[in-house]
Amino acid sequence: MRTKLAATVLAAGALALVGGSAHAAQPPAPSPTASSAASSAKPKEAHVTGDAWVRYSVDPQNPLRRFVFDAHGQPFKVADGKIVFGAARGTVRFDHPGPNGEHNWGTVNVDYVMTGGPVAVVSGTSPGGLWPKGARMTFTVHDDPRGDRYDRMGFSWGVVDPRCAQMDLGPAPFTSYVSGKGYRVRHAELPAVPEGTQGPDKAPTCVNADLLG
Numbered sequence: 001m002r003t004k005l006a007a008t009v010l011a012a013g014a015l016a017l018v019g020g021s022a023h024a025a026q027p028p029a030p031s032p033t034a035s036s037a038a039s040s041a042k043p044k045e046a047h048v049t050g051d052a053w054v055r056y057s058v059d060p061q062n063p064l065r066r067f068v069f070d071a072h073g074q075p076f077k078v079a080d081g082k083i084v085f086g087a088a089r090g091t092v093r094f095d096h097p098g099p100n101g102e103h104n105w106g107t108v109n110v111d112y113v114m115t116g117g118p119v120a121v122v123s124g125t126s127p128g129g130l131w132p133k134g135a136r137m138t139f140t141v142h143d144d145p146r147g148d149r150y151d152r153m154g155f156s157w158g159v160v161d162p163r164c165a166q167m168d169l170g171p172a173p174f175t176s177y178v179s180g181k182g183y184r185v186r187h188a189e190l191p192a193v194p195e196g197t198q199g200p201d202k203a204p205t206c207v208n209a210d211l212l213g
Helices: 002-025 032-041
Strands: 046-055 064-079 082-095 105-116 119-125 136-142 152-155 175-186
Touching: 046 105, 046 119, 046 152, 064 105, 064 119, 064 136, 064 152, 064 175, 082 119, 136 175
Parallel strands: none
Antiparallel strands: 046 064, 046 175, 064 082, 082 105, 105 119, 119 136, 136 152, 152 175
């Protein structure tokens, strides 16, 4: 009886040790607070890239347009305790071919990028050329998850009154994909705003009125 009881006690002790060893081998769960602090220390940037020809149905005699996106950043940043809109960089280049096959290239210097899943609003100003210097131009991009041929984009001077273009407002992506690499939208969450941050300065209205008449 004593031998059988001793064997039972030893077996139970061995099981306890095995269970304890297995539990100790599991890595500790990461701290949510530490993880959150690390992720908020440096906000991610949104990215809108790609190159495609699109169909602009408003101009049936000359419907093709090409838009090349290389835009990165956020819609705003916090600087000196205040929200400042325009925290992006990059370019949007576009080609409006003429009726005789000539290429008319324009450029926009990007200062605003905002994403929501596969949709983006990109804005910037003209350095001159096809449009007056300083004119505000805005784009929308839909990176359709079904594939490039379903991608769509829109531009503010297509079917929108361009005189009052604002950086944070864009048209629906009204053009359809024709050919090219297509567009890529990489979403990023908005930057964190610390408590006590002041709001942005009041934006001017109709920023293009003096430029476009």
